[in-house]
Amino acid sequence: MKSLNKFTLSLAAVCVTGIATGTAAMAANCPAGFPGANVNFQVGYGAGGGTDTVARKVASDLEVATGWTIVVQNKPGASGGVMAKGLLGRKADGLTIGVASNTTVVINPHVNADIGYTHNDFAYLGTGMVLNYGLVALADKPYDNLEEFIAMAKEKGRATISVGAATHTIAVDAIAEHYGVKLVSVPGKGSAAALKEALGGHVDATIQSTVHVSQIKAGKMVQLATLTPNRAPYAPDAKTLLENGMDLSIEGHIIFLVAKDTPKEILTCLSEHLAEVTNSDEYTKFLAGRSAVSGNMGPQGTAKWVADASVFYGKKLAK
Amino acid sequence: MADFSLLMAGFSDVFTLYNMLFILCGVVLGQIVGAIPGLSIIMALAIAVPLTYGLDTLAAISFLISVNKGGTVGGAVPSILLNVPGTPESAATAMDGYPMAKKGKPMKAMKYALYHSVLGDLSSDIVLILLAAPLAVVALKMGPIEITALMILAFTVISGLVGDSLIKGLIAASMGFLLATVGLDPGMATPRFTFGLLELYDGVPLTAVSIGSLAMSGVLLGLLNLRKPDKEQHSAVSIKGGSREDNTVTFAEFWANRYVALRAFIIGTIIGAIPGLGSTTAGFLSYSVNKQAAKDPEAFGTGDPRGIAASETANSAVVGANLIPLLTLGIPGNIAAALLVSAFIIHGIQPGPLLFEEQGRLIYGMFGAMLVANFCNLGVGQFCMRFWAMVVSAPGTIIYPAAMLLCFAGAYVITGATFGIFVMVSAALFGYVMRTFGYSIVAFIVAFLLTPQLENSVLKARLITDDNPWELLNHPVALVLIAISVASMIYLGPRKKKPLDAEMPTPTGQ
Numbered sequence: 001m002k003s004l005n006k007f008t009l010s011l012a013a014v015c016v017t018g019i020a021t022g023t024a025a026m027a028a029n030c031p032a033g034f035p036g037a038n039v040n041f042q043v044g045y046g047a048g049g050g051t052d053t054v055a056r057k058v059a060s061d062l063e064v065a066t067g068w069t070i071v072v073q074n075k076p077g078a079s080g081g082v083m084a085k086g087l088l089g090r091k092a093d094g095l096t097i098g099v100a101s102n103t104t105v106v107i108n109p110h111v112n113a114d115i116g117y118t119h120n121d122f123a124y125l126g127t128g129m130v131l132n133y134g135l136v137a138l139a140d141k142p143y144d145n146l147e148e149f150i151a152m153a154k155e156k157g158r159a160t161i162s163v164g165a166a167t168h169t170i171a172v173d174a175i176a177e178h179y180g181v182k183l184v185s186v187p188g189k190g191s192a193a194a195l196k197e198a199l200g201g202h203v204d205a206t207i208q209s210t211v212h213v214s215q216i217k218a219g220k221m222v223q224l225a226t227l228t229p230n231r232a233p234y235a236p237d238a239k240t241l242l243e244n245g246m247d248l249s250i251e252g253h254i255i256f257l258v259a260k261d262t263p264k265e266i267l268t269c270l271s272e273h274l275a276e277v278t279n280s281d282e283y284t285k286f287l288a289g290r291s292a293v294s295g296n297m298g299p300q301g302t303a304k305w306v307a308d309a310s311v312f313y314g315k316k317l318a319k
Numbered sequence: 320m321a322d323f324s325l326l327m328a329g330f331s332d333v334f335t336l337y338n339m340l341f342i343l344c345g346v347v348l349g350q351i352v353g354a355i356p357g358l359s360i361i362m363a364l365a366i367a368v369p370l371t372y373g374l375d376t377l378a379a380i381s382f383l384i385s386v387n388k389g390g391t392v393g394g395a396v397p398s399i400l401l402n403v404p405g406t407p408e409s410a411a412t413a414m415d416g417y418p419m420a421k422k423g424k425p426m427k428a429m430k431y432a433l434y435h436s437v438l439g440d441l442s443s444d445i446v447l448i449l450l451a452a453p454l455a456v457v458a459l460k461m462g463p464i465e466i467t468a469l470m471i472l473a474f475t476v477i478s479g480l481v482g483d484s485l486i487k488g489l490i491a492a493s494m495g496f497l498l499a500t501v502g503l504d505p506g507m508a509t510p511r512f513t514f515g516l517l518e519l520y521d522g523v524p525l526t527a528v529s530i531g532s533l534a535m536s537g538v539l540l541g542l543l544n545l546r547k548p549d550k551e552q553h554s555a556v557s558i559k560g561g562s563r564e565d566n567t568v569t570f571a572e573f574w575a576n577r578y579v580a581l582r583a584f585i586i587g588t589i590i591g592a593i594p595g596l597g598s599t600t601a602g603f604l605s606y607s608v609n610k611q612a613a614k615d616p617e618a619f620g621t622g623d624p625r626g627i628a629a630s631e632t633a634n635s636a637v638v639g640a641n642l643i644p645l646l647t648l649g650i651p652g653n654i655a656a657a658l659l660v661s662a663f664i665i666h667g668i669q670p671g672p673l674l675f676e677e678q679g680r681l682i683y684g685m686f687g688a689m690l691v692a693n694f695c696n697l698g699v700g701q702f703c704m705r706f707w708a709m710v711v712s713a714p715g716t717i718i719y720p721a722a723m724l725l726c727f728a729g730a731y732v733i734t735g736a737t738f739g740i741f742v743m744v745s746a747a748l749f750g751y752v753m754r755t756f757g758y759s760i761v762a763f764i765v766a767f768l769l770t771p772q773l774e775n776s777v778l779k780a781r782l783i784t785d786d787n788p789w790e791l792l793n794h795p796v797a798l799v800l801i802a803i804s805v806a807s808m809i810y811l812g813p814r815k816k817k818p819l820d821a822e823m824p825t826p827t828g829q
Binding site for chain 2: 046049052053056057060072073074075076077078081082085086111112113114115116158160162184185186187188189192193195196197199200201202203211213214215217218220285286289290
């Protein structure tokens with residue numbers, strides 16, 4: 001998907017920069033005179049997608065909270081890779097903040113030879129939303145949980161699972177290996193395309209991260225297994241893979257990052273402001289509308305999570 | 320199925336001065352952006368989405384939908400007046416619209432386009448309002464195997480667009496096919512022809528390619544023609560003069576195209592209801608089908624109103640039908656619909672199966688807004704037509720550089736980087752060479768557009784059927800589509816021997 005809001009936003013920005021610059025932050029500790037210019041959000045995905053929507057919400061809440069002018073730009077391509085690589089070429093002044101997914105930092109460096117960065121090249125400000133990874137199937141299929149699904153696959157010899165990104169196949173392969181059954185990933189362009197195949201009954205199940213929630217609420221789909229470490233609030237009866245005896249949990253986050261050499265005090269300023277927004281009632285309500293939570297892990301938590309996840313996927317993908 | 324009181328409440332919500340104003344603004348904005356070569360509807364929508372954050376939900380959604388609707392009408396204008404389609408979906412309109420304009424009937428061509436665009440849009444909106452739920456179920460049944468068959472059918476359509484030389488047409492299509500393989504392969508995510516450039520991982524950006532090869536190459540050609548001591552150098556199309564008959568479309572003339580419009584509307588609605596296809600496919604498929612169905616297919620491409628009607632009705636019918644998977648399943652059918660989803664979500668609404676239960680009144684309000692927007696489109700279109708006609712009567716030395724600037728801006732904005740400009744300029748030079756040597760740019764673009772979809776569905780179909788070709792026998796819809804493809808190839812083949820002028824004419828005429 002393409003994007004383009006830069007135009008108008010920059011125009012708007014020009015008009016308000018005069019008022020906005022230099023406004024002191026209230027709750028967070030910011031260096032005097034920061035930012036002193038427009039702050040740029042660079043979204044690693046196209047306009048209209050899940051990451052973009054979250055980035056724009058955070059940007060508009062942050063503008064209200066700080067009085068800064070924030071310009072949201074979309075730099076889609078290579079699962080956030082184009083944006084992340086571009087971020088490294090920028091001055092590490094904290095004025096350019098990348099909005100990425102876990103794929104951008106923990107999977108891209110393992111699978112793409114041209115990516116030119118690792119997760120160590122960035123400083124992390126925090127996270128904006130937890131993705132509800134789940135294995136889901138149409139409600140009228142004869143299986144309602146992972147055991148029944150596996151039993152069906154064994155009986156038929158194979159089962160198909162549509163996935164929105166080639167990287168979701170990691171989960172499919174791990175489940176197949178654990179149960180010793182043939183599971184075929186059917187890759188599509190994005191989660192919505194994968195959902196369509198499942199809703200049409202063309203595949204046996206699908207791996208989804210957000211859009212399936214309303215289908216489950218409407219009773220059209222069931223969650224066979226939850227891939228995140230804890231059970232999902234919207235499907236309390238679906239066991240996690242861990243509960244099913246597998247040593248696998250998959251978490252996804254929307255991650256805010258900047259170039260590594262950004263000064264410490266600016267990092268503190270930005271991450272405190274981000275936390276202020278993600279903890280606000282307004283933002284919580286916004287995510288609740290999508291049956292999601294922010295789960296902001298903070299700068300240290302995010303860095304640790306990214307490092308651990310990178311090791312985990314590095315092993316899985318090396319196979 | 321609809322709750323009548325809810326429907327009335329929703330409709331009455333729309334009829335406030337506030338909402339009407341946003342609908343009108345949206346239509347005007349959409350038409351202007353659509354009519355400017357280089358700027359696309361997607362761009363207009365992406366710019367408009369953040370503007371609506373502060374509005375109330377119904378006004379915001381009405382505004383965005385109006386922008387989308389306005390854009391589909393506006394898109395036909397540069398195709399007809401300049402032979403410079405700003406967006407691929409209006410490229411089919413240029414094939415008959417521009418020749419008609421050259422014949423001294425630009426107003427008539429624009430009116431044909433406007434009326435059929437509004438007709439297609441309105442009809443598909445009515446289908447959406449009455450039949451959304453059952454149609455969505457039918458569309459879902461189109462699985463990878465059926466989509467593969469549909470794509471094969473769509474490819475045979477190219478043979479109806481290649482112009483007088485089948486070989487040149489096939490070469491053009493093959494180049495589009497080849498260019499579409501750039502990027503990560505859909506199965507294993509292996510980079511193909513990316514030369515270490517991350518920017519190419521998701522493929523060559525379609526919008527930059529289409530702005531370059533369709534719009535910018537036309538502009539280049541127009542600029543070069545300015546230097547020729549030719550009598551028609553100052554403007555591409557002469558607006559002034561012409562009898563009353565040349566400037567109006569009578570009801571009888573409009574009615575004469577009813578079967579063309581009906582076929583186009585059915586094609587547009589079906590393509591729109593299936594997520595992932597789009598208005599460009601609909602426009603070309605409809606043009607080609609109608610050409611095949613005509614008693615005198617050789618008239619197409621020479622300024623035949625049926626060509627305009629076929630393209631415009633179908634590409635506009637997609638706009639309403641595209642909301643069918645969006646509203647009932649939460650699956651956006653194309654990029655424009657995906658942008659609407661983000662607007663819905665920002666306003667706290669999750670499109671999907673619960674939408675009608677949770678937000679019934681809002682949705683009926685939106686339906687009301689869609690109907691109103693169609694009539695606004697008609698009114699604004701009538702008015703703007705004169706304005707566009709005036710703009711194009713300016714000297715080419717002003718028009719072409721301005722259009723060029725906008726092409727640059729459009730290509731930059733779409734990728735957020737200068738990379739888009741490089742792609743656009745390369746595509747423009749390539750397109751210029753193709754035009755000069757008589758290769759069909761339309762065949763190139765259509766192949767470029769359809770290939771990723773075909774590749775992806777073939778891959779999915781193979782995985783789902785476990786490479787068992789006999790599975791096809793369990794998919795009657797796919798069998799029928801393949802039979803139609805074969806028939807259309809045989810049927811189109813011999814006809815190609817006649818010297819047809821189906822190619823996009825160059826601004827100098829043929």
